[in-house]
Amino acid sequence: MNFEINFLRRLTPAVVLFAAIFATCEAGNSQPVLTSIQDMVYLADGSRFNGLVYVEWKSFDTSNGAVIGQYNKVIRIVDGLLQVKLAPTATTTNAYYTAKFSSGGRVLFAEVWAVPQSTAVLKLRDIRAVLLPGGYVSGPSTVSGGTGGNTGGSIGADTSGSFIDAETPAGLVNGSNQVYTLAATPLPATTLSLYLNGVYLSAGVDYTITGNTITFIAGVTPQSGDVFRAFYRTGAIGGGPHSLLSDTHSDTFTEAVQRGDLIVGQGATTKWMRLPLGTANRCLVSNGLDAVWNACLFTGFTSGAVPFVSSSAILAQDASSFFWDATNKRLGLGTNAPTANLTIQASGSQGSTHFTRWLSSTGAELARMESDGSLVAQRLQTTTTSARAAWRDGGSGGDPTSKQNGDFWFNNAQQARKSYEAGQTHPLPQVLCSVAGGSTSATASTQLGSCTIPAFFLDAGDRLEVIVDYEHTGSASAFTAEFRTGSTIVWSRSFSASDSLATVRTFIGLYPSGLTATPVSGAWSSSSFGVTTALAGALTAASLDNRAAFTISMRGSLSTSSGDSLAIRNYTVIRYPAQFNP
Numbered sequence: 411m412n413f414e415i416n417f418l419r420r421l422t423p424a425v426v427l428f429a430a431i432f433a434t435c436e437a438g439n440s441q442p443v444l445t446s447i448q449d450m451v452y453l454a455d456g457s458r459f460n461g462l463v464y465v466e467w468k469s470f471d472t473s474n475g476a477v478i479g480q481y482n483k484v485i486r487i488v489d490g491l492l493q494v495k496l497a498p499t500a501t502t503t504n505a506y507y508t509a510k511f512s513s514g515g516r517v518l519f520a521e522v523w524a525v526p527q528s529t530a531v532l533k534l535r536d537i538r539a540v541l542l543p544g545g546y547v548s549g550p551s552t553v554s555g556g557t558g559g560n561t562g563g564s565i566g567a568d569t570s571g572s573f574i575d576a577e578t579p580a581g582l583v584n585g586s587n588q589v590y591t592l593a594a595t596p597l598p599a600t601t602l603s604l605y606l607n608g609v610y611l612s613a614g615v616d617y618t619i620t621g622n623t624i625t626f627i628a629g630v631t632p633q634s635g636d637v638f639r640a641f642y643r644t645g646a647i648g649g650g651p652h653s654l655l656s657d658t659h660s661d662t663f664t665e666a667v668q669r670g671d672l673i674v675g676q677g678a679t680t681k682w683m684r685l686p687l688g689t690a691n692r693c694l695v696s697n698g699l700d701a702v703w704n705a706c707l708f709t710g711f712t713s714g715a716v717p718f719v720s721s722s723a724i725l726a727q728d729a730s731s732f733f734w735d736a737t738n739k740r741l742g743l744g745t746n747a748p749t750a751n752l753t754i755q756a757s758g759s760q761g762s763t764h765f766t767r768w769l770s771s772t773g774a775e776l777a778r779m780e781s782d783g784s785l786v787a788q789r790l791q792t793t794t795t796s797a798r799a800a801w802r803d804g805g806s807g808g809d810p811t812s813k814q815n816g817d818f819w820f821n822n823a824q825q826a827r828k829s830y831e832a833g834q835t836h837p838l839p840q841v842l843c844s845v846a847g848g849s850t851s852a853t854a855s856t857q858l859g860s861c862t863i864p865a866f867f868l869d870a871g872d873r874l875e876v877i878v879d880y881e882h883t884g885s886a887s888a889f890t891a892e893f894r895t896g897s898t899i900v901w902s903r904s905f906s907a908s909d910s911l912a913t914v915r916t917f918i919g920l921y922p923s924g925l926t927a928t929p930v931s932g933a934w935s936s937s938s939f940g941v942t943t944a945l946a947g948a949l950t951a952a953s954l955d956n957r958a959a960f961t962i963s964m965r966g967s968l969s970t971s972s973g974d975s976l977a978i979r980n981y982t983v984i985r986y987p988a989q990f991n992p
Contacts, residue, residue, distance in 0.1 A: 441476060442472045442474065442476035442478065442497040442498075443472070443474060443476075443497075443498070443527065444495040444496060444497060444498075445495065445496060445497075445498050445525050445526065445527060445528045445532060446493075446494075446495050446528075446531045446532065447492070447493070447494050447495070447496065447525070447531070447532045447533070447534070447536075447537060448491075448492065448493045448531050448532075448533075449492050449533045449534045450490045450491060450492070451487055451490050451491075451492050451511075451534070452490060454690045454691075455690060458489050458490030459487055459490050459511070459513065460487060460488060460489065460490070460513060461486075461487055461511060461512050461513030461514070461518075462484055462485065462486055462487070462511075462512045462513075463484070463485040463487060463492065463494075463509050463510065463511055463512070464482060464483075464484055464509070464510040464512060465482060465483045465484075465485060465494070465496070465507050465508070465509050465523075466481075466482040466507070466508045466510075467480065467481065467482070467499075467505070467506070467507045467508070468480045468505070470499065470504070470505035472497050472498060472499075473498070473527065476497065478497050478505075487511075492534070496523075496525050497525070498525050498526055498527035498528070499523075499524055499525050504598075504600065506522050506523060506524050506539060506541065506547045507522070507523040507524075507525065508520065508521075508522060508523075509521045509522075509523055521534075521538055522538070522539045522540065522541045522547060523537045523538065523539060524537060524539035524547045525537050573641075573642075573643050574592075574593070574594060574640070574641065574642050574643070574644065575641050576639045576640075576641065577592065577593060577639065577640045577641075577642075578637075578638070578639060578640075579591060579592050579624055579638070579640055580592075580593075583632045583633070583634060583635075583636055584634055585631060585632070585633045585634050586631065587631070587632075588625055588626040588627075588628070588631050589623060589624070589625050589626075590623075590624045590626075591622055591623055591624070592622040592623075592624065592640060592642070593622070594622060594642075594644045595621050595622040595644065596619065596622070596642035596643065596644065597643065597644055598643075599613075599619050600613075601642045601643040602619055602640060602641070602642040603640070603641040603642065604616075604617065604624070604638065604639075604640050604641075605638060605639050605640075605641075606630070606632060606636060606637075606638040607636055607637055607638070611630070611638075615627070616630045617630065624640075668686065668687070669687065670686070670687025671684055671685065671686055671687065672684075672685040672687075672694070672701075673685070674700065674701045676700045676701075685701065685703075688703030689703070691706060692704065692705065692706060693705070693706035705724055705725075711727045711729075712727060712729040714729065714733050714734055714735060714736065714746065715727035715728070715729035715732065715733065715734075716732045716733065716734050716741075718732065729746055730745075730746050731743065731744050731745070731746070731757075733745065733746040733747075733748065735748055739751065740752070740753065741753070742755070743755070744756060744757055754766070756781060760781050761781065762780075762781055763781060764778045764779060764780050764781065765778075765779040765780070765781060766778060766779045767779075776788060803819060803820040803827075804820075804822075805819065805820035805821060805822035806819070806820075806821070806822065807821075807822065807823045808821065808823060809821055809828060809835055813830040813835070814830065815830055815831055815832065815833070816829075816830070816831070817829065817830040818830075821837075824837070824869060824987050824988070825866075825867055825987075826838070826840070826987035827840075828987075828989075834991045835989060835991065836989065836991075837986070837987035837988075837989045838987075839984050839985065839986050840984065840985040840987070841982065841983075841984055842861055842863065842874075842983040842984065842985055843861035843981065843982065843983040844980070844981070844982040844983070845859070845980070845981065846978065846979060846980055846981075847859030847878075847964065847977065847978025847979070847980070847981055848977065848978065849975050849976065849977030849978075850966060850967065850968070850975065850976055850977075851968060851971070851973070851974065851975045851976075852967060852968065853967055853968050853969065853970065853971055854967055855890075855892065855965045855966070855967045856965060856966060856967060857963050857964070857965050858964055858965060858966050858976070858977065858978040859878070859963075859964040859978045859981045860961050860962065860963045860964065861876075861961065861962050861981070861983040862959055862960070862961045862962075863959060863960055863961070863962070864959050865956070865957060865958050865959045866956065866957060867956070867959075867985075868920055868954075868956045868985070869920065869956065869987075869988055870920055870921050870922045870988065871920065871921070871987075871988025871989075871990075872919075872920045872985060872986065872987055872988050873917060873918065873919050873920070873985075873986040874917065874918045874920075874962075874983060874984070874985055874986075875915070875916075875917050875982075875983070875984045875986070876893065876914075876915070876916040876917075876918075876962060876964070876981070876982070876983050877913070877914070877915050877916075877981065877982045877984075878891070878913070878914045878916075878964050878978060878980075878981040879911070879912075879913050879978065879979045879980050879981070880905075880911070880912040880913070880914070880966060880976060880977070880978060880979075881910070881911055881976070881977045881978075881979050882905070882909055882910050882911070882912070882974065882975075882976055883910075883974060883975045883976075883977070884907075884972065884973060884974030884975065885907050885908060885910075885974070886907060886970070886972035886973065886974050887907055887968045887969045887970045887971075887972040887974045888904060888905060888906050888907045888909075888968075888969040888970075889904070889905050889907075889909075889966060889967065889968050889969065889974070889976045890902065890903070890904045890905070890966065890967050890969070891903055891905065891912060891914055891938070891964075891965070891966050891976075892965050892966070893914075893916055893934075893936075893962060893963065893964055893965070894962075894963045894965060895954070895960050895961070895962060895963070896960065896961070900916075900918075900934045901914075901916050901934060901936045903936075903938050904969075907969075907974075912938060912939070913938065913939060914936065914937075914938040915936065915937050915938070916934060916935070916936040917934070917935050917936070918934050918935075918954075919935075920954065920956070962983065964978060964981055966978070
């Protein structure tokens with residue numbers, strides 16, 4: 411024991427001083443006394459809430475000196491049960507919690523909490539508060555077992571305060587002056603927001619404030635040309651203290667406050683009125699005069715359904731017939747599986763009702779799409795380009811069975827375009843070739859022009875017409891004109907030296923060979939005339955296989971080498987497709 415006493419006596423004053431300092435630091439770091447909150451949270455339909463509560467707060471000091479740093483906390487609510495312990499804020503100026511209730515990935519509602527110091531477990535009704543201008547809260551009344559707390563149910567203070575915005579403090583801005591004066595004293599001082607050249611300055615770091623005097627810290631002194639502005643409040647804002655919806659508030663009807671009540675200005679002689687909480691799934695909207703409870707925008711639609719107003723004047727959906735494919739950017743009418751940007755599918759009761767109609771501003775019909783796929787329009791205008799034709803008829807293997815005057819179509823079995831007039835079908839002639847030819851001065855037969863007929867293009871009953879204009883230059887030599895298919899001469903005629911112009915017309919009529927349509931036989935008939943040569947005709951029968959392409963060759967030659975020339979100025983080949991109209 412003596413040894414221990416002697417050892418303590420030998421402790422130096424420095425060690426004693428260090429111990430005293432350490433004890434002082436420990437005393438300054440007080441542990442906050444927490445208040446317990448426990449409650450059951452329900453939804454309006456009576457079901458228990460399941461989700462999260464995001465609780466956020468700014469830094470503040472509790473009444474026992476504990477420093478609470480700015481942070482947040484996530485609380486999970488399972489089957490409605492909420493349990494949490496928080497530091498009390500009710501005796502602290504401008505201290506409160508913001509609680510956001512989230513379920514299903516979205517925030518459903520938010521509350522402001524002012525937590526009094528209490529040894530009893532509190533309910534949510536004991537901590538709910540209203541956030542007032544300037545960061546003040548109107549919180550709950552003192553609860554049983556608590557100490558301190560707000561004067562719950564009252565708002566406002568004196569009427570002497572006001573907001574000061576964008577004030578330029580008095581003082582010379584020259585790069586050396588550090589002291590500036592405000593026109594009034596910020597109350598409380600924490601309401602002062604100071605901006606230098608648009609940058610927010612922090613009190614205690616960039617400047618200090620005493621009364622209405624601002625002193626800049628060295629290194630932050632405003633320089634010549636700098637601009638700084640002050641925003642602050644000079645006192646509490648509001649009317650004199652009064653109870654909500656009480657007769658001490660002269661423009662309010664006395665009314666007992668109930669959960670969910672709102673205060674709104676209503677009536678022909680406008681007064682503050684109590685607006686009770688609306689029924690479930692109703693929203694507060696304006697009717698142009700007052701705030702009223704009305705139908706909400708319903709959000710429980712099927713994914714892809716397009717909402718519309720029903721006959722009952724409420725939002726409705728028809729996901730099977732009015733559908734938007736957001737992935738592929740497609741709209742379906744009559745279907746929920748659109749295969750194009752706009753897909754319209756007939757219903758079982760479509761009948762003769764048109765798919766679409768286009769009307770003018772006066773209501774006159776401009777065009778429509780009928781239920782059988784017919785497009786009816788006043789006029790169609792298309793443009794052919796170098797890349798593609800503006801019109802294409804895919805055709806069919808035969809003529810339509812139901813025809814009306816004015817119909818026009820393509821028969822791809824006959825490779826012919828047809829129209830219907832006066833109760834009869836009429837094929838349209840086809841110009842196969844029409845162009846100028848070449849010239850020759852040779853005595854041997856020379857090709858001066860040609861026209862190739864595609865395979866499977868002609869059929870029994872077709873007729874081809876060939877018209878050729880020959881020009882003979884000179885008068886020393888006679889000349890000969892002829893037509894060939896392959897190496898077979900189907901027509902030939904000699905003209906005199908005095909013939910300077912000659913025109914030849916040749917026809918071939920096709921008819922079946924034997925019992926089949928291929929190959930066909932052709933009877934060539936021709937006529938020609940020159941300036942002096944008499945009209946002459948000829949008829950030649952020849953077999954023709956229309957399954958292969960063949961070329962009609964238009965040729966010419968001179969009788970002697972005399973310096974004369976023979977040329978084709980123009981030749982035309984026309985097809986007349988077969989058609990029977992009894």
